[in-house]
Amino acid sequence: MSSHPELAAGVIHDIGYRRYDGPRLGRWSAARAVYVHSLRGIFGIGRPARAKVLPFLLVAITAAPALVSGALTAVVAVIPPIPYAGYAYYLQIAIMIFLAAQAPQVVTGDIRFRTLSLYFSRPLERSDYVWAKLAALVTALFALMATPLLILYAALLLTHTHSASDALNESGRLAIGLAGVAVDALLLAAIGMAISAFTRVRAFAVVGIIGLYLVTSSVAAIVGGVAHGSDVGAAFGMVSPFSLLDGFQAWALRVPAVSPLEPGRLGWLYAIVVAADLALAVAVLHWRYRRIES
Amino acid sequence: MLARVEVIIAADRLTRRYPGVTALDELTLEVPPGIVGLVGANGAGKSTLIKILLGLLPATAGGARVLGLDPAREGGRVRALVGYMPEHDCLPPELSATELVVHMARVSGLPATAARERAADTLRHVGLYEERYRHIGGYSTGMRQRVKLAQALVHDPRLVLLDEPTNGLDPAGRAEMLALVRRIGVDFGISVLISSHHLGEIERICTHVVVIDGGRLLRSSSIAGFTERSQLLAVEVDERADDLAARLIAAGIRVREDGSTLLVDVGDDLTYDAVRDAIADLELGLIRMEQRQAHIEDVFRAPRPQEREVEHVIAS
Amino acid sequence: MSTIEVEHASRWYGNVVAVNDVTMDVGPGVTGLLGPNGAGKSTLLHMMSGFLAPSIGAVRVDGVPVWHDHELYRTIGLVPERDAVYGYLTARQLAVASARLHGLPRPEEAADRALAMVELTDAADRRIDTYSKGMRQRAKVAAALVHEPEVLLLDEPFNGMDPRQRLHMMELVQTMGQEGRTVLFSSHILEEVERVAEHIQVIIAGRLAASGDFREIRRLMTDRPHVFTIRSSDDRRLATALIADRSTTSVEVGGEGLRVLAADFGRFTWLVPRVARDLTVRLREVRPADESLESVFSYLVTQ
Numbered sequence: 001m002s003s004h005p006e007l008a009a010g011v012i013h014d015i016g017y018r019r020y021d022g023p024r025l026g027r028w029s030a031a032r033a034v035y036v037h038s039l040r041g042i043f044g045i046g047r048p049a050r051a052k053v054l055p056f057l058l059v060a061i062t063a064a065p066a067l068v069s070g071a072l073t074a075v076v077a078v079i080p081p082i083p084y085a086g087y088a089y090y091l092q093i094a095i096m097i098f099l100a101a102q103a104p105q106v107v108t109g110d111i112r113f114r115t116l117s118l119y120f121s122r123p124l125e126r127s128d129y130v131w132a133k134l135a136a137l138v139t140a141l142f143a144l145m146a147t148p149l150l151i152l153y154a155a156l157l158l159t160h161t162h163s164a165s166d167a168l169n170e171s172g173r174l175a176i177g178l179a180g181v182a183v184d185a186l187l188l189a190a191i192g193m194a195i196s197a198f199t200r201v202r203a204f205a206v207v208g209i210i211g212l213y214l215v216t217s218s219v220a221a222i223v224g225g226v227a228h229g230s231d232v233g234a235a236f237g238m239v240s241p242f243s244l245l246d247g248f249q250a251w252a253l254r255v256p257a258v259s260p261l262e263p264g265r266l267g268w269l270y271a272i273v274v275a276a277d278l279a280l281a282v283a284v285l286h287w288r289y290r291r292i293e294s
Numbered sequence: 295m296l297a298r299v300e301v302i303i304a305a306d307r308l309t310r311r312y313p314g315v316t317a318l319d320e321l322t323l324e325v326p327p328g329i330v331g332l333v334g335a336n337g338a339g340k341s342t343l344i345k346i347l348l349g350l351l352p353a354t355a356g357g358a359r360v361l362g363l364d365p366a367r368e369g370g371r372v373r374a375l376v377g378y379m380p381e382h383d384c385l386p387p388e389l390s391a392t393e394l395v396v397h398m399a400r401v402s403g404l405p406a407t408a409a410r411e412r413a414a415d416t417l418r419h420v421g422l423y424e425e426r427y428r429h430i431g432g433y434s435t436g437m438r439q440r441v442k443l444a445q446a447l448v449h450d451p452r453l454v455l456l457d458e459p460t461n462g463l464d465p466a467g468r469a470e471m472l473a474l475v476r477r478i479g480v481d482f483g484i485s486v487l488i489s490s491h492h493l494g495e496i497e498r499i500c501t502h503v504v505v506i507d508g509g510r511l512l513r514s515s516s517i518a519g520f521t522e523r524s525q526l527l528a529v530e531v532d533e534r535a536d537d538l539a540a541r542l543i544a545a546g547i548r549v550r551e552d553g554s555t556l557l558v559d560v561g562d563d564l565t566y567d568a569v570r571d572a573i574a575d576l577e578l579g580l581i582r583m584e585q586r587q588a589h590i591e592d593v594f595r596a597p598r599p600q601e602r603e604v605e606h607v608i609a610s
Numbered sequence: 611m612s613t614i615e616v617e618h619a620s621r622w623y624g625n626v627v628a629v630n631d632v633t634m635d636v637g638p639g640v641t642g643l644l645g646p647n648g649a650g651k652s653t654l655l656h657m658m659s660g661f662l663a664p665s666i667g668a669v670r671v672d673g674v675p676v677w678h679d680h681e682l683y684r685t686i687g688l689v690p691e692r693d694a695v696y697g698y699l700t701a702r703q704l705a706v707a708s709a710r711l712h713g714l715p716r717p718e719e720a721a722d723r724a725l726a727m728v729e730l731t732d733a734a735d736r737r738i739d740t741y742s743k744g745m746r747q748r749a750k751v752a753a754a755l756v757h758e759p760e761v762l763l764l765d766e767p768f769n770g771m772d773p774r775q776r777l778h779m780m781e782l783v784q785t786m787g788q789e790g791r792t793v794l795f796s797s798h799i800l801e802e803v804e805r806v807a808e809h810i811q812v813i814i815a816g817r818l819a820a821s822g823d824f825r826e827i828r829r830l831m832t833d834r835p836h837v838f839t840i841r842s843s844d845d846r847r848l849a850t851a852l853i854a855d856r857s858t859t860s861v862e863v864g865g866e867g868l869r870v871l872a873a874d875f876g877r878f879t880w881l882v883p884r885v886a887r888d889l890t891v892r893l894r895e896v897r898p899a900d901e902s903l904e905s906v907f908s909y910l911v912t913q
Binding site for chain 1: 348350370371373374376378380382383384385386387388393397398400401402403404405408412415419445449450481482483
Binding site: 464 | 646740770771772773774777799800801876878880882884887893894895897904907908
């Protein structure tokens, strides 16, 4: 039965080197590849199970209070749920641990193992690389901090809204909360990444981030607590990133401040400092990566 | 589509100065397609040249062209068409070879499917089979070099820059790597610029050699220009070389001694027969008889001291 | 004229035996210590220079054990592999310091002599951290030469050098050998050893695998046929005659000439010119194709 004479005769197929004449997508595609790769790395997707443990554990820890709060509110209506806008402040330790663990993971590896030479010998500019990595870390932090908000929202939607306008109001509050979380994610990611980019040793970066957090929150708590109510106290509130962000949200989004260090009259200053810190961290990052010998 | 280029890399009075040292000094050269060896550039000069060719560093003066493009202005396009295999370790240990090469293909601009397929093919071409799914952290030096080579080839470049590809490999590994490089240049049709300190290897596989010394071009020519055969025949016998020399001199042939080897002036083809017959008559063992060849290294040498003439009193 | 004697010396670190029952003599001239990375070359050199004691066995120079013999250190110079130099010193300062450490009466003169020998006189007053790799090596060699040692030990001296520097260093090593010093250098680059060393010592996984002239070693490898390439005016006729003889194991006729496996080296080399003459075949090239150090080495590694 031979409708294909060559099958009877025998063929050797050519599996030698093939040229590529297909599309070559440019910088944008390259940057997106770095973004996706980094984001997957942060959550350990596509890596062995042990790489997933810490990030997902922290997501669970961060979301747990939301679950509890949502359940409680559903059952006992008078207990108010945790506010959207203040959630990050309450969970700052868990968020900080996530940042300290994962920012170095994203960044220091390429420096330590000199993989940057492989990246930069491709049509990817150094700034593209920086933006892509930063975006990945921002996305990860946003996911970490938004998940509990979504859980709370779902719980409230199911149990406390009885009309369309209720639902709309709740959605509006959620949107405001998410906006706050977005700013949080931006600033924290930039700071975490900026610190991590200065060392080849991952452990140093972890310690550096945690150290910065501890020192700043202690200083802010002590001075802010002692000088509470005064402008000086309010000013020192800006030293710690979480109270800075909380105060900024209070001023910008008109939600009650959760941190004991309230901005008072200096809300506008908080906004400027947030912007300045963000700009500074990003600038430092770009400067650092321009200087790295790959 | 690029027009067919006759000159793969060109430099015109390319200069790069740092405070205190001039890495490249008015370097001017034209490199044809093929497998080209880059010799003699020390650390600063070599990495500077590579960075300039990839458009990662501006020149202090002069210019360069790669595949007809100016890397200073079209660096992105150059890097899309060039593959680079660094000398130093550059592989992340927690990824597998497949993951790394696919990712690098994406960063080079290949769409997802093409990246996966080409990564698989390229890893096969460099000789990585089941190992490719294991983490790079557990690889031997030879396997790592292959991964580095694979990521340089996966996006089908027109030119690959290989920086000391046989570093750290044992003799068997070096032979395999060189064979691979030759395949790339000859079978795959990709031009290769290979930088190496091992002149023997360069002589074995390169079609053209560029010699740089102190940031300047010392010599650039085809391999034949470096290894031309001379009119000297090197003859090595197992014993009594002096007797052989005497016999040849008696027959009117000029002979010099260089260690345990006799250097015979080849007047014409009959000299070969004279040597053969003299050895056979004297019942000596012929170990070696070959034309002396120049070497790349000779470019670095001061002129050789005269080989000493053999003086013989012909026994009567 | 000094001789280094190593007698059944071993050196271990816990369970790791770096040097395993090695016996060798190293006399005047240039000897190459060859082996793969991690074979024990550095350890052996450090034992010979008195920096390390053997766990068992003896390491002597001219009959006197080296370890802790401070008088003997005057006759030995070691150029270690690691970049163990202080970058803020100049080569001259380093050489003078070394001369002072050896208690030489006129350290500056000794330093000048040593620097001239390595041709670093012009750059001698620049800081070492401005030097290229080759110059750093030369600075180290100068510091090891100030006290005019009879024995000079160099650990991977050509590592990372570009061709010009390497050529210069090779000539330097050869010169010192010709002056009657006992020079021993280690390397894993076969090309270098082949060119510079008169004798070689091959170390594999801590054991001494072979000693002597590598061509002679090759001839001792009688369980492996020798490979020759031959080009002549009539390859086929020559091939027919060669294969008829018992010294020839196989002949391959190819476009580039003949590739012959010869089981009996002595008989084969005697046979070729005779057969060619008898057949009036012109020999153009006869080459032992596997007499490189590389081939000898890869054989020894698989022992």
